[in-house]
Amino acid sequence: MSGLGRVVRAGVRRRRLTTVAVGLAVLMAVTAAVLGASLLVASAAPFDRAFAGQHGAHLTAQFDAAKLSPAQAAGTARVAGVTAAAGPFPVVLATPPDAAPLTLVGRAGPGGAVDDVALTDGRWPAGPGEIVLGADAPYTRTGGVLRFPGLPGSPAFTVVGHARSVSRTADSWVTPAALTAPTGYQMLYRFVDAGTDTRVDAARGRIAAAVPAGALTGARSWLVVRQDADRNTGIFVPFLTAFGLLALVMAVLIIGTVVTGAIGANIRRIGVLKALGCTPVQVTRAYAGQALIPATAGAGLGVVAGNALAVPVLAETNSVYGTASSGVAPGTDLLVVAGVLAVVAVAAIASAWRAGHLRTVQALAVGQRPVSRHGRAAAWIAARVPGPPQVGLGLSRPFARPARAVGLIAAVAFGAATVTFALGLAATTADVAAAKNHDLGAVLVRGGLQFLPRGQQPGTPPSPKPITGTPAQIGAAIAAQPGTRSYYARGETSVAVAGMSGTSDLYTFGGDASDAGYQMVTGRWFHGAGEAVAVSTFLRETGTRVGGTVTLQAQGRTVAVRIVGEVFDPHTDPEVLVDAATFPELTPDSYYVTPRPGTNTAAYLAGLRAAVTPYGMQVLTPEGTRSGTLLALNFLTGLLTVMLVVIAGLGVLNNVVLDTRDRTRDIGVCKALGMTPRRTTAMVLTSVLPAGLAGGLLGVPTGVALYARTAPAMGHAAGLDLPGQAVNVLHRPELAALVVAGPLIALLGAALPAGWAARTRTATALRTE
Amino acid sequence: MIELDGVCRRYGAGPPALDDVTLRLARGETLAVIGPSGSGKSTLLNLLAGLDRPDEGTVTVDGLRVDRLSEAASARYRRSRVGLVFQFFNLLDDLTVADNVALPATLAGTARAAARHRAEDLLERLGIGRLARSYPGRLSGGERQRVGVARALVNRPPLLLADEPTGALDSAAAADVCELFAELHAEGQTIVLVTHDRALAGTLATRTVGLLDGRTVTPEVAR
Ligand SMILES: Nc1ncnc2c1ncn2[C@@H]1O[C@H](COP(=O)(O)OP(=O)(O)O)[C@@H](O)[C@H]1O
Numbered sequence: 007m008s009g010l011g012r013v014v015r016a017g018v019r020r021r022r023l024t025t026v027a028v029g030l031a032v033l034m035a036v037t038a039a040v041l042g043a044s045l046l047v048a049s050a051a052p053f054d055r056a057f058a059g060q061h062g063a064h065l066t067a068q069f070d071a072a073k074l075s076p077a078q079a080a081g082t083a084r085v086a087g088v089t090a091a092a093g094p095f096p097v098v099l100a101t102p103p104d105a106a107p108l109t110l111v112g113r114a115g116p117g118g119a120v121d122d123v124a125l126t127d128g129r130w131p132a133g134p135g136e137i138v139l140g141a142d143a144p145y146t147r148t149g150g151v152l153r154f155p156g157l158p159g160s161p162a163f164t165v166v167g168h169a170r171s172v173s174r175t176a177d178s179w180v181t182p183a184a185l186t187a188p189t190g191y192q193m194l195y196r197f198v199d200a201g202t203d204t205r206v207d208a209a210r211g212r213i214a215a216a217v218p219a220g221a222l223t224g225a226r227s228w229l230v231v232r233q234d235a236d237r238n239t240g241i242f243v244p245f246l247t248a249f250g251l252l253a254l255v256m257a258v259l260i261i262g263t264v265v266t267g268a269i270g271a272n273i274r275r276i277g278v279l280k281a282l283g284c285t286p287v288q289v290t291r292a293y294a295g296q297a298l299i300p301a302t303a304g305a306g307l308g309v310v311a312g313n314a315l316a317v318p319v320l321a322e323t324n325s326v327y328g329t330a331s332s333g334v335a336p337g338t339d340l341l342v343v344a345g346v347l348a349v350v351a352v353a354a355i356a357s358a359w360r361a362g363h364l365r366t367v368q369a370l371a372v373g374q375r376p377v378s379r380h381g382r383a384a385a386w387i388a389a390r391v392p393g394p395p396q397v398g399l400g401l402s403r404p405f406a407r408p409a410r411a412v413g414l415i416a417a418v419a420f421g422a423a424t425v426t427f428a429l430g431l432a433a434t435t436a437d438v439a440a441a442k443n444h445d446l447g448a449v450l451v452r453g454g455l456q457f458l459p460r461g462q463q464p465g466t467p468p469s470p471k472p473i474t475g476t477p478a479q480i481g482a483a484i485a486a487q488p489g490t491r492s493y494y495a496r497g498e499t500s501v502a503v504a505g506m507s508g509t510s511d512l513y514t515f516g517g518d519a520s521d522a523g524y525q526m527v528t529g530r531w532f533h534g535a536g537e538a539v540a541v542s543t544f545l546r547e548t549g550t551r552v553g554g555t556v557t558l559q560a561q562g563r564t565v566a567v568r569i570v571g572e573v574f575d576p577h578t579d580p581e582v583l584v585d586a587a588t589f590p591e592l593t594p595d596s597y598y599v600t601p602r603p604g605t606n607t608a609a610y611l612a613g614l615r616a617a618v619t620p621y622g623m624q625v626l627t628p629e630g631t632r633s634g635t636l637l638a639l640n641f642l643t644g645l646l647t648v649m650l651v652v653i654a655g656l657g658v659l660n661n662v663v664l665d666t667r668d669r670t671r672d673i674g675v676c677k678a679l680g681m682t683p684r685r686t687t688a689m690v691l692t693s694v695l696p697a698g699l700a701g702g703l704l705g706v707p708t709g710v711a712l713y714a715r716t717a718p719a720m721g722h723a724a725g726l727d728l729p730g731q732a733v734n735v736l737h738r739p740e741l742a743a744l745v746v747a748g749p750l751i752a753l754l755g756a757a758l759p760a761g762w763a764a765r766t767r768t769a770t771a772l773r774t775e
Numbered sequence: 776m777i778e779l780d781g782v783c784r785r786y787g788a789g790p791p792a793l794d795d796v797t798l799r800l801a802r803g804e805t806l807a808v809i810g811p812s813g814s815g816k817s818t819l820l821n822l823l824a825g826l827d828r829p830d831e832g833t834v835t836v837d838g839l840r841v842d843r844l845s846e847a848a849s850a851r852y853r854r855s856r857v858g859l860v861f862q863f864f865n866l867l868d869d870l871t872v873a874d875n876v877a878l879p880a881t882l883a884g885t886a887r888a889a890a891r892h893r894a895e896d897l898l899e900r901l902g903i904g905r906l907a908r909s910y911p912g913r914l915s916g917g918e919r920q921r922v923g924v925a926r927a928l929v930n931r932p933p934l935l936l937a938d939e940p941t942g943a944l945d946s947a948a949a950a951d952v953c954e955l956f957a958e959l960h961a962e963g964q965t966i967v968l969v970t971h972d973r974a975l976a977g978t979l980a981t982r983t984v985g986l987l988d989g990r991t992v993t994p995e996v997a998r
């Protein structure tokens with residue numbers, strides 16, 4: 007057996023190319039698998055995992071500072087059922103200029119028994135002039151300054167970092183001392199049992215009873231936050247999960263083809279070993295060992311590469327999911343390495359076993375293979391393909407080695423399918439994200455300030471400023487502003503709908519609304535009074551369809567409207583949208599203004615502000631292009647696609663390298679017979695074309711099919727019907743271009759070995775066994 | 776026709792594989808190069824075929840400086856002027872015998888049908904016409920070497936280079952191939968034949984050169 011050990015070691019050293027190919031394949035596979043597995047882990051109940059990781063607050067309560075002391079608030083930590091509490095933290099609601107109000111919480115540090123806030127960059131505020139912003143706030147970068155003119159002394163804060171609270175307990179954090187006049191105190195609780203609304207409500211009741219009447223001004227259950235988070239991320243989970251799975255499948259595929267290919271190239275050597283008296287078991291063991299040595303080295307490097315790549319990928323994933331978990335779990339690394347090495351071992355054992363059980367004469371004859379059916383097909387093609395001989399010889403190659411050709415086709419098909427799938431999903435997701443942010447591109451002129459920014463505690467109503475102008479006055483002021491291209495007015499109220507329990511949101515649109523940036527799932531936008539469009543939740547909850555009629559009760563009136571279309575809006579609260587003429591008495595509180603392209607934004611906003619402020623209106627800067635989720639998604643799609651394509655390309659490279667090595671002698675013969683280097687290159691390149699084309703033809707429809715199943719599933723996971731525009735994103739010319747990508751991937755992968763083949767000294771090539 | 780002047784070829788450190796070899800060969804001659812294994816015979820042949828380049832000295836064939844040809848030019852040189860016969864045949868397993876023989880002709884630009892026609896003629900002439908549609912894997916050693924010779928001749932090269940053409944054959948097959956070379960010589964073919972088989976050299980060669988440790992010696996010394 008020690009003799010065989012030497013054979014293995016010699017094999018690893020002498021067959022350097024094979025060894026490198028196996029090591030490289032495993033490196034890529036482990037890299038892909040670490041990333042894929044991390045994505046899968048991150049996509050499994052992202053909110054719940056982040057919530058558990060941060061010891062999220064089951065209840066976020068706010069007390070009125072005028073009605074109780076901080077000590078009284080702290081006393082609620084002893085209420086029955088509370089297992090952990092944090093606070094009291096001083097709270098104010100403060101509005102930076104030209105932006106929505108922010109909940110500012112004074113906290114000495116990010117950690118604690120409850121709501122372990124995660125810093126995504128920078129550090130925690132150390133003094134009164136510093137602030138940490140919510141990681142998704144579009145406002146200011148680290149180092150910037152934020153002023154709050156409404157707070158006593160109109161303090162200015164330097165942004166020293168960004169942080170994310172999964173429980174969404176605040177929009178920004180400062181030191182407690184910075185809030186000299188808090189309007190409230192925040193307490194965060196964890197309960198023994200917070201699994202249902204009933205349990206959380208009961209605990210809330212006990213807390214309310216423990217403080218003076220009316221002191222608890224608001225309390226939000228984690229179940230509400232979770233539902234909100236799940237709605238927001240639901241659509242992204244299938245997308246990232248699919249990528250994770252693709253990466254894992256890719257890993258297995260690469261290893262399978264390369265390892266079996268590497269051993270397949272050694273059949274003759276196996277024959278020699280057997281002729282010298284090795285048993286099949288010994289042969290199997292020897293070759294499994296020969297594959298596992300470079301595989302282990304490759305796996306080590308792959309773990310490093312995978313973890314390095316995972317840093318940016320997981321950072322973006324966290325920003326998509328609104329979570330804050332750190333790097334790759336060590337368990338994931340271990341599992342991936344173990345899994346990959348197991349696949350290597352299985353592939354090696356299976357193919358070595360096969361080779362070990364070939365009759366020895368057959369194995370020895372591989373050099374001068376007896377003619378098989380493939381051989382005949384290859385000869386037939388080589389003899390009949392018109393054009394110079396290198397073309398025929400190249401094209402016949404896949405038929406001479408069908409097993410290797412299948413591996414090549416698989417690698418190319420995989421790459422093509424991945425690109426197709428990724429492009430489709432990216433387009434859909436971008437569409438959804440765009441639909442979600444359909445009005446972010448507009449300048450928003452708001453009055454009243456009745457709305458609550460995300461993360462703000464209910465129960466702390468900001469003092470509404472009354473709108474003092476009529477819609478006509480405000481509209482005229484906006485229209486008169488130089489640089490205004492168009493605007494529409496939106497009114498909002500709750501509406502009771504006959505046959506539906508609870509209320510729905512009603513939006514009225516006046517002015518130049520066209521479709522207000524909404525996409526239609528079915529039907530059309532409303533024209534005039536008496537028509538309405540609605541989101542799918544509304545249709546579901548009222549049991550109506552497009553074409554049906556619903557009765558709306560609002561503003562003391564009952565109006566029957568016909569639903570003429572379903573609009574796409576990923577916010578899943580029931581909404582119904584009508585023309586302003588349907589409810590003329592509802593005063594619009596928001597004006598969405600589109601400036602002319604090329605308008606100087608700052609000057610335009612200043613002018614607009616001056617024009618509408620007298621009417622009690624505020625101007626908010628558009629957030630449009632700053633949608634972090636969309637950017638993160640595009641980045642992720644790009645990165646993952648490039649990675650998977652590179653891996654597919656390297657798979658091709660690996661395959662062609664092994665194939666070229668197998669053919670060293672044949673290529674040498676051709677060169678000795680007078681084939682020029684250029685023709686030799688052409689021959690090797692042509693030899694991958696059929697597989698490349700087959701891969702493209704196979705991969706693109708597979709990608710389309712995969713996409714066609716995943717895209718609607720994505721919608722359903724988020725409780726949405728996706729508009730046709732969002733799911734029919736793959737068009738024929740693009741698909742044709744993608745099919746061409748198959749041969750291109752193959753040619754790219756083959757370029758390097760083709761060059762080698764052309765350059766190798768013929769005399770050397772002829773000496774190879 | 777062939778002029779080698781002061782040719783040296785070294786592989787890494789150690790003694791050179793060819794050391795200051797100078798040789799002349801006229802058209803129509805058959806030169807036998809004999810010497811023990813490792814004496815540099817194949818290296819010499821590779822230099823003549825333009826498969827390898829000398830470190831020093833010049834190789835001239837038919838007035839062409841073979842040692843200065845680019846890779847592409849040496850490929851063209853081989854397909855127009857040289858036929859190569861190998862010890863281990865080096866037939867392409869995936870092509871039929873006829874396609875193997877026709878390959879150098881198609882590489883040289885002959886139309887496929889014409890090349891096949893010529894290949895079949897040649898196979899017929901070498902007495903293995905019936906094997907045209909077989910695959911090399913099925914042939915005996917002697918038959919394979921006949922195919923190898925046919926392939927070397929298909930472009931009617933002025934120079935035929937053979938590296939131990941009988942080295943992998945039993946004595947009957949070797950005699951058969953030997954006879955074939957004798958016929959070619961009789962037809963005026965210039966041949967360089969590398970062998971360690973003195974009998975073969977004796978029957979075929981118009982001239983014999985010995986090689987020992989990379990130096991030319993008289994045939995008697997090269998044993
Ligand atoms: N590609 C090569 N690399 C290193 N050494 C070589 C190479 N080719 C030949 N040699 C060495 O050069 C010497 C002559 O080899 P060769 O010409 O093949 O001898 P022969 O054909 O007479 O047996 C030998 O010692 C051989 O080991």
Ligand SMILES: [Mg+2]
Binds near residue numbers: 816817818938
């Ligand atoms: Mg030799």
